[in-house]
Amino acid sequence: MSDVARHAGVSRTTVSFVLNDKPGAAIPDETRRRILEAIDELGYRPNAGARALAANRSGWFGLITEIVTGPFAAEVITGAQSRAWGDRRFLLIAASEGDPAQEAAALDQMLEHRVEGLLYATTWHRAVTLPKVAREVPTVLVNCYDAEGELPCILPDEESGGHRATRRLLDAGHTRIGLINLDPAIPAAIGRREGYERALREAGITPDPSLVLPGWATADGAYTAACELLDRPAADRPTALFCGNDRMAMGAYDAIKERGLRIPHDVAVVGFDNQELIAAYLRPKLTTLALPFEAMGTKGVDMLAALAAGQPLDTHRVTIDCPLLERSSV
Amino acid sequence: MSDVARHAGVSRTTVSFVLNDKPGAAIPDETRRRILEAIDELGYRPNAGARALAANRSGWFGLITEIVTGPFAAEVITGAQSRAWGDRRFLLIAASEGDPAQEAAALDQMLEHRVEGLLYATTWHRAVTLPKVAREVPTVLVNCYDAEGELPCILPDEESGGHRATRRLLDAGHTRIGLINLDPAIPAAIGRREGYERALREAGITPDPSLVLPGWATADGAYTAACELLDRPAADRPTALFCGNDRMAMGAYDAIKERGLRIPHDVAVVGFDNQELIAAYLRPKLTTLALPFEAMGTKGVDMLAALAAGQPLDTHRVTIDCPLLERSSV
DNA sequence: ACAAGGAAGTAACGCGCGTTATTAAAGCGC
DNA sequence: GCGCTTTAATAACGCGCGTTACTTCCTTGT
Structure with missing residues (x-):
């Protein structure tokens, strides 16, 4: 930077002023031009670390996920990344791999790097408890919530998702809709079932509990559940299946095809999660919620940026809709 | 740090010495203990940025990928992450999204952050050309190579992968093995085919070109190719299919099942890429190469660390084996 | 007794930059 | 010509730390 200043015949301070567009600093166009030219000629590049030190503003946000592998974490990273870079902020990413020791180490490093905020994301929607050092810095939970309800969190709107899926099947003319659910105790299963039942009631149909079976989040479990539903007498048999996730839809597909039934003509299927590799390559392609x-x-x-800037949050608990992706299974 | 020094009754220099285990500095146990105690009591945490500035060693490596989403990039990140954190180095990750402008911007930021090395990873095995600013810092290509062959690169060993897959099928007793290949022009397709043919020749079988069909990397293309192979007269029909990737194996599965043939009893299948979501959930589960x-x-x-330390590289072009994952389709 | 040498610890500089207070020059009204 | 304001630019400090050169005190050997 001193080289640039010398080259342009000004002081280092002036260079800093044009570099930061310092408001209140009166820099004539001619001087500014000379400086920018010098920067260009010398191939000068500011040192981000030094700037952070001097300005007392690291520009870092931390992102802790359970696993980096796996489609979900990757999407969170993509979203956070794009938003952060656009704002000239950067993401320090770490994976805990479910190991509290690694998580603590990651947290330590993040604090040493003076992150201005922390994003904590989980693979599936559930409750978490963070180590208390995490309180030293603004923290937002993604896809999880803390039992005490103290930290702001961002969650998928499971209920509206379940409603939307069911609604889609109702619109296609189905009235007996089976729900092959996840582990019934987890938030996703509870919310989606609520949405499913609300959609039915809104259509004037009383939800039939015998049409709701757990599929235990596996293709095999869903296959078993689907067999049970499809082997009922014609009058009791559902003409559509809403599956707790796409892997389960895969199991359901097998059960349906085995019986010589066609998708979607005889049985329609809606999945959940939009795991591209499954949903887009099943035959027929799977209609699912993302x-x-x-x-x-x-x-x-966004929320972190607001918190780091000292602004209050409008909502402590944000839910985001799960969009329906139409393919060919309805 | 000054607070810690005052609290422990020593100078800041001494604190720095114990923090960095400075060799040659004689610190009595008693003094060290006092300092560590003060650190603990005050909750002192060194400022990573300031250390980097003073030591003139940022500790950062940059990682540029085409897409963050997608299983491949995520795995590269996982691997690089774990190795880097263990070495107290950190990864500044960026996605180019295939956009040269974004790539240039990312590169700029990385250089401003004074990365000590750059990892450039692609989604599929191919040639790339980097912007020349990338030459300002040690660079290693991952899953790609530069046409000039100047930069060190790390590539999957496609040939040995093709060999291993074919060998597995030969060992299971198959002698007529179909190859439903990727786009025949890309390195992966070429290498795998070479391995396939070498394995056949080693087993005393002359490769039959009519058994090699392009599947164009899609499930539909592979379905078509598989149909063509399976509809041949019994004597010409392959009893095993080696598919260019797992999505194509999915298409092959459909063709096989449609004909009432069983996997692996009538037709064995080996995939490639080990896309967990497909391979592990197809029925039967798919044997594939990772x-x-x-x-x-x-x-x-590793290579970046060596380069950043000024050590010469033993090999400029590293290939890594593709392991076989045994499941149930052979 | 004294020099030599090691042990324990420190003052002071510099890393690359942002920022504040201050100065010097230029413009303006009378 | 003199005061006053605006414009243009700078010297100097501090961010939190690593490191070098230097000082002081204590042993040890003869």
Whole structure:
């Protein structure tokens, strides 16, 4: 920077002023031009670390995920990344791999790097408890919530997702709709079932509990559940299946095809999660709901930016819609 | 740090010495203990940015990928991450999204952050040309190579992968093995075919070109190719299919099942890429080869660390084996 | 007794930059 | 010509730390 100043025949301070567009500093166009020219000629590049030190503003946000591998974390990263870079902020990413020791180490490093905020994302919607050092810095939870309800969090709107899926099947003329659910105790299963039942009631149909079976989040479990539903007498048999996730839809597909039934003519299927590799390559392609991971990532950075700037949050608990992706299974 | 020094009754220099285990500095245990105690009591945490500035060693490596989403990039990140954190180095990750402007912007930021090395990873094995600013810093290519052959690169060993897959099928007793290949012009397709033919020749079988069909990297293309192979007269019909990737194996599965043939009893299948969501959930589960993305990521960081330390590289072009994952389709 | 040498610790500079207070020059009204 | 304001630019300090050169005190050997 001193070289640039010398080259342009000004002081280092002046260079700093044009570099930062310092408001209140009166720099004639001619001087500014000379400086920019010198920067260009010398190939000068400001040192981000030194700027951070001097300005007491690191520009870093931390992002802790359970696993980096896996489509979900990657989407959160993508969303957070794009939003952060656009704002000239940067993401220090770490994976805890579910190991508290690694998580603590990651947290330590982040604090040493003086992150201005922390994003904590989980693979599936659930409750978490953070180490208390995390309180030293603004923190936002993504796809999870803390039991005490103290930290702001961003969650998928499971209920409206369940409603939207069911509604889609109702619109296609189905009235007996089976729900092959996840583990019934987890928030996703609870919310989606609520949405499912609300959609039915709104259509004047009383939800039939015998049409709701757990599929235990596996293709095999869903296959078993689907077999049970499809082997009922014609009058009791559902003409559509809403599956808790896409892997389960895969199992359901097998059960349906095995019986010589066609998708979607005989049985329609809606999945959940939009795992591209499954949903887009099943035959026929699977209509499913997407978990809004990318949107959750960008929203997380937004909230962090607000918190880091000392602004209050309008909402402590944000839910984001799960959009329906139409393919060919309905 | 000054607070810690005052609290422990020593100078800041001494604190720095114990913090960095400065060799040659004689610190009595008693003094060291007092200092560590003060650190603990005051909750002192060194400022990573300031250390980097003073030591003139940022500790950052840059990682540029085409897409963050998608299983491949995520694995590279995982591998690089774990290796880097273990070495107290950190990864500044950016996605180019295939956009040269974004790529240039990312590169700029990385250089401003004074990365000590750059990892450039692509989604599929191919040639690339980097912007020349990338030459300002040690660079290693991952899953790609530069046409000039100047930059060190890490590539999957496609040939040995093709050999291993074919060998597995030969060992299971198959002698007529169909190859439903990727776009025949890309390095992956060429290498794998070479390995396939070498394995056949080693088993005393002359490769039959009519058994090699392009599947164009899609499930539909592979379905078509598989149909063509399976509809041949029994004597010409392959009893095993080696598919260019797992999505194509999916298409092959459909063709096989449609004909009432069983996997693996009537037709065995081997895929490539190990896309967990497909391979592990197809029924039966798919035996496939894994692209060693994670290993490539860790190796990349290793090479970068060596380069950043000024050590020469033993090999300019590293290939890494593609391990076989046995499941139930052979 | 004294020199030599090691142990323990420190003052002071510099890393690359942002920022504040201050100065010097230029413009303006009378 | 003199005061006053605006414009243009700078010297100097501090951010939090690593490091070098230097000082002081204590042993040890003869």
